[in-house]
Amino acid sequence: MPRPDLRPARRLLPFLLVAFTLLTACAPAAPSTGPAPAWSADSPAGEIARWMRRACRGPLANRQCTEQNLVALVGQAGIGRAMEVLDTLMRVDAGVRTYGHELAHGMGIAAYTGPQTMHAAFAACPAGEGAGCHHGVVQGYFLDLVSQGRMPGTAELDALCEPHRPNTFLYGQCGHGMGHGLMAVYQNHVPRTLRACDQASDPYIRESCYSGIFMENIVLVTHPHNTTGGHGATQGRHGADDAHAGHGDAHGGHGASADHGSVDHGTADEPWQPLDRDDPLYPCSVVGEQYQPACYVMQTGAMLYLNGGSVTDAGHACEGAPQRMMPICFGSLGRDIMALAEMDHARSLAMCGRVARMGGGQGELWCMLGVVQNLVNLAATADEGMRFCRLVTADGHKSECYRAVGEQMLTLLPADEQRGHACQSAEPGFVAACRMGARLADAAREDQVR
Structure with a gap:
């Protein structure tokens, strides 16, 4: 069998494949503070985790309680210890494992205390949980900009990630977090935010920034609590003015641009619709070619949300993507299958088998690669x-x-x-x-x- 050309997928997947576990996480329950903490900042992570499970009646049963306690722990014991507690909770509670990446986002936002210490906080984040902590620190920076009414330009975007350039992992994660954060600055309007990412000088940062935008765009619909604005509100920070801006039914601003064949950036003031139930490839189907790899690497999160979790339907939708985007789309499906399979490797492999005859006979392979790359990325x-x-x-x-x-x-x-x-x-x-x-x-x- 000839070896498939997987270069487009592999160019993106090393730092983009974070588990899209929002598809299976239950809706957050009402906050519950529980009994007073019986631990100190110096207590072992296991002891703090046990208290947290009791106080919140099980993290899966009361997610907001867990998040609030973890965020508070960041201020009390530092981001390293707080992430250690999250790691402990993930090992013992299957519910936490389904949204550990999103919890890490919120903890990263809490770790950001100002631009002077941002790079130190970013570097202090552990590499696990799909780098959610790193993304959150960068989101905190942009929430800070929003609160001051400041708009970042090329100088700010280039300076943001430059200290981390020597480390490819940190550099890419910084760019991805930039996309999440810029969505708050531009009120979750994808065309405006893509144009903002375009201001970054480094193509690698631009591409990873695009991926953060498309991920935030999907989460905005599936679980608004997990967006940049939602995290900011949870922690008392000023998020985007309207986390639901542009959610009308009309496809506002979807006209084709003569220059890019993409969403017309000249209509940036028109409403933006994040997803379209009638088009499983949207918004990838309306953005320019330069944005499509970053869009398709996230798109099956939207497909599975809209089709009720049908792997087969998502696979058929991926077959409708442009030929060069198919490996990326099926790789995205592999990542999301991990959540549907509840991190069970054998079940993930079996689910990838459902698309074996798709994608010219390469669907199963591409899906499988999405699973394994995400496993390495999540655990670091x-x-x-x-x-x-x-x-x-x-x-x-x-x-x-x-x-x-x-x-x-x-x-x-x-x-x-x-x-x-x-x-x-x-x-x-x-x-x-x-x-x-x-x-x-x-x-x-x-x-x-x-």
Whole structure:
């Protein structure tokens, strides 16, 4: 079987595939403060987590209570300890695992205390939970701008992520958080916000910024509480003036531009409709080509929300995407399948099997790669990705799986020795595939142990 061209998907997925668990999370319950804390900032994370579960009657049963306590903990014990407590809750409570990334967003916003300390807070965020903490710190910066009535330009956008340029992982996550934050500045109007991202000088930052915009656009509809404005309101910050601006039924501002073939930025004052029940590819179907990769890498979150969670229907919708966007769309489906499968690797693999005959026979492979890349990205280690690859049975797919794990590690482990060591945990016969993905010098040599 010829090897599929996965370059468009792999160019984006290393830092964009965060779990879109909002699809399966239940609606937030009314806040509950519970009993007074029986712990101090120096208490072990497990002790704090146990108290929090009791105080909130189980995090899944009372999500806002959990979020409020975690946000308070950031101020009391620092973002590192607070994230350690979140990690503990995620290990023991399946409910928290379905929205850990979003909780980390809110905690990151709480960690932002001003522009002078923003870069230190950003760097202090742990890499887990799909970098939600990093995204939140950047969102906090933009909520601060909104409260002051300031509009960022090229100088501000370029300076924001520049300190993190040496670290590819942090640099990309900063750009993604920029997209989330700018949506608050521009009142969740996608065309305006895309134009704002266009002001960034670095194409890598622009592309990751676009991805944050499209993710925020979907969450705005599916769970408004989890948007930048929603987090800001939860924490007493000033969010966007109207988190629901432009939600009319008309497709305001959807005219094609002669320059870009995209949403006409000249009609930026017209209303914006985030999603369209009659078009599962919208808004990807109306934005210009330069925005489509970042849009399609998020789009199945919208599809599954609108179709009631049908993987098959989402797969057929992905087949309607432009040819070069299909690998990205099916990869997006793989990411979202993880939430539907409740993080069960075998179930995720079986669900990807439902699209095996789609995408010219490549749907299952692209979907599977979306799963494994997201597993590595969420945990910020190769371990879960390796465990998933061991369940893959077809040699061709298994090889691509391990190769994808190696590629994901490029942004997480800068040293060749680190990536080489991680690849040694691959199955005999597939270490070379992992090393090839990790771009190690001897990767072309066939693995001798078969």
